[in-house]
Amino acid sequence: MSFAVIQMVSQSDVEANLAEAxxxxxxxAEGGARLAVLPENFAAIGRRDVADIGxxxxxxxxxxxxxxxxxxxDLKLWIVAGTLPLPPDGQPDGKVMACS
Incomplete structure (x- = not known):
């Protein structure tokens, strides 16, 4: 299986990060990868509203x-998405943790 490890410089703009990713x-995918690994916090880094996103x-x-x-x-890829902001145990108490 071919895979790709992706590096990118994420910003606080989620839409821009998603477009770059x-x-x-x-x-x-064009290079033949079947699995791609995105970096930690690829989509939402440096944001003050990360709890809302989570x-x-x-x-x-x-x-x-x-x-x-x-x-x-669309790309027929398995994607490992680094980490995503999610509330722990689904509790909407304002706390957010990074989840893989």
Missing amino acids: RGLLEQA RAEADGQGPILPWLKLAAR
Whole structure:
């Protein structure tokens, strides 16, 4: 199995990070990769509202998980998404942890 390990410089702009990651995933798929590994906090780093993003992700309404599902399906890749912000144990108490 061919795989790709992706490096990128994430910003606080989730949409820009997802767009950059998509381009890199496309390159990986075009190069024959079947599995691609994204870096830690590839989508949401340096944000003050990471708790809000984490709660939205836990509810299935965030921007990251649906994007990952679509990218994996479209590109026919297995994607290891580094870490995602999620509330611990699904508790919406304002705390967020990074999950792989």
